[in-house]
Amino acid sequence: MGMPENPKDGVTRYMEAGARSMAGRAAWRDRMRRCRFDTIAVHGIYSLQEALDFNQGSIIEPIYMSTSQGYRDADELEAALSYRVPTWCYSRIANPSMYYLEGTLALLEAYGFDGDASCTVTSSGMAAAMMATEALLCVDPQGRGKPINFVSSCRVYGGTFQLFNVRWPERGVECRWVRDPTDLDEWASKIDDDTRFVYGEFPSNPAQSCFDIRKVADLAHSRGTPLIVDATVATPALLRPLQHGADVVIQSVTKSLAASGFAIAGAVIARKDMVCKCASAEMCADFATWLKLWPQRDLGPNLSPMNCILALNDVRTLRTRMDKVSRATMDVARFLAGHPRIEQVDYLGLESHPLHELAGRYMWLADAEHDDAYRKPVNRYGHLMSFRLKDGPDAARRTFDAFQRIWRATDLGRVKSVATIPAISTHQQQGEEARRMADVPPNLIRLCVGCEHPADIIADLDQALAALDAPHSVQVPGAEYSSGGASSPIVGRR
Numbered sequence: 001m002g003m004p005e006n007p008k009d010g011v012t013r014y015m016e017a018g019a020r021s022m023a024g025r026a027a028w029r030d031r032m033r034r035c036r037f038d039t040i041a042v043h044g045i046y047s048l049q050e051a052l053d054f055n056q057g058s059i060i061e062p063i064y065m066s067t068s069q070g071y072r073d074a075d076e077l078e079a080a081l082s083y084r085v086p087t088w089c090y091s092r093i094a095n096p097s098m099y100y101l102e103g104t105l106a107l108l109e110a111y112g113f114d115g116d117a118s119c120t121v122t123s124s125g126m127a128a129a130m131m132a133t134e135a136l137l138c139v140d141p142q143g144r145g146k147p148i149n150f151v152s153s154c155r156v157y158g159g160t161f162q163l164f165n166v167r168w169p170e171r172g173v174e175c176r177w178v179r180d181p182t183d184l185d186e187w188a189s190k191i192d193d194d195t196r197f198v199y200g201e202f203p204s205n206p207a208q209s210c211f212d213i214r215k216v217a218d219l220a221h222s223r224g225t226p227l228i229v230d231a232t233v234a235t236p237a238l239l240r241p242l243q244h245g246a247d248v249v250i251q252s253v254t255k256s257l258a259a260s261g262f263a264i265a266g267a268v269i270a271r272k273d274m275v276c277k278c279a280s281a282e283m284c285a286d287f288a289t290w291l292k293l294w295p296q297r298d299l300g301p302n303l304s305p306m307n308c309i310l311a312l313n314d315v316r317t318l319r320t321r322m323d324k325v326s327r328a329t330m331d332v333a334r335f336l337a338g339h340p341r342i343e344q345v346d347y348l349g350l351e352s353h354p355l356h357e358l359a360g361r362y363m364w365l366a367d368a369e370h371d372d373a374y375r376k377p378v379n380r381y382g383h384l385m386s387f388r389l390k391d392g393p394d395a396a397r398r399t400f401d402a403f404q405r406i407w408r409a410t411d412l413g414r415v416k417s418v419a420t421i422p423a424i425s426t427h428q429q430q431g432e433e434a435r436r437m438a439d440v441p442p443n444l445i446r447l448c449v450g451c452e453h454p455a456d457i458i459a460d461l462d463q464a465l466a467a468l469d470a471p472h473s474v475q476v477p478g479a480e481y482s483s484g485g486a487s488s489p490i491v492g493r494r
């Protein structure tokens, strides 16, 4: 890969042409960075020039359903495969549709941030959490062979809990849980010189726990280790952790970013020049791109081009959607808080929530001050909430079973309202003690309020809670095969 003998050989000419095209794209990206959030969400990095040069003028980013790219000659192939020209070569590594989504998500996470960011999309949110953390656990430039650890809030998504509690310890890495993420002393006591990364969710799923990102970032940085924040529940419309000192953001794009629910997808967005004493200079300079070009290439959790564009189409309306669902969730939370059968409602937007003030310091609707409806900064808390039934786990199951509008599914972030009982679904595997630690009791229903009119969701909750007073009826498995279908389910009495 040394310099060519003749500076004007084919490879060099391709590199020069590549540099010109990169410069054009970078200039357009700089212009986009100066636009408001909604404009970035709608256009991303895709310009008319890009459309004319590469996509026959198509106004929507095309779905490149293709495994690989063809090259003009050996020189172009050589330049491309050594990453010396902008290329997509093979869709496990890169693809134009992937590039459009990555560019958009990087700009949105960097909105209002002084520095810059880049993004690599992955086949799922779990693949994003796996990729970002695995890379930091592998590197040991000093080759000291010393035991290493990582420090994470215990209030994390069930899959992440398993990754950290089972998979990484299986590989000999110590996982140190922070039981109370609001306790800075606990973070400080667990982070040391052998800590490879510090991890938290803001807000967490399902507990809606949060932590002081700025202060935990300072603690991590004082030991030369990066802070990774999973901000799936907030989305960049409500929280952009990079501005507050985080180094890496994890998104389950599956959720609110791609609210239509077509596909599973994830993203790692990282600041350029992140803090990480265990990583090489190249990794620190542009962690997300490094992940994409090297470990992602070798491990293979790439996102399909189809799913990239499906996700991109949902991202275009992210801010107004998150505003609408946040307001609807507030209405639903207030209704439930006043209901006699409810023991506790957990929603960060409620003033009664112990973390309301902390969440309010971080969760703001992007550009509310430039929105005619508000003309000032406005807090928004997203659409994830949960509530606990006074009468225990059985009452939770019966209420859940009585929903007629709200879907029973282990999903969230949808345009449709969806509920689950985490103790028997998302958090089933991790066992009772871990559930207690994560505050996921069996009488808790997690609800994610969709884009329906909130009055219809409140009416559904109202009738489901009223059903607790009636004798319990259950659906018989197999009812879906009856000729009557959904309109006349076969019901039995317990």
Ligand SMILES: *Cc1c(COP(=O)(O)O)cnc(C)c1O
Pocket: 124, 125, 126, 127, 157, 159, 160, 201, 204, 205, 230, 232, 233, 252, 253, 254, 255, 264, 265, 266
């Ligand atoms: C769903 C979820 C994940 C995992 O994402 P997948 O796309 O399902 O793999 C990670 N973090 C949080 C907070 C989630 O809600």
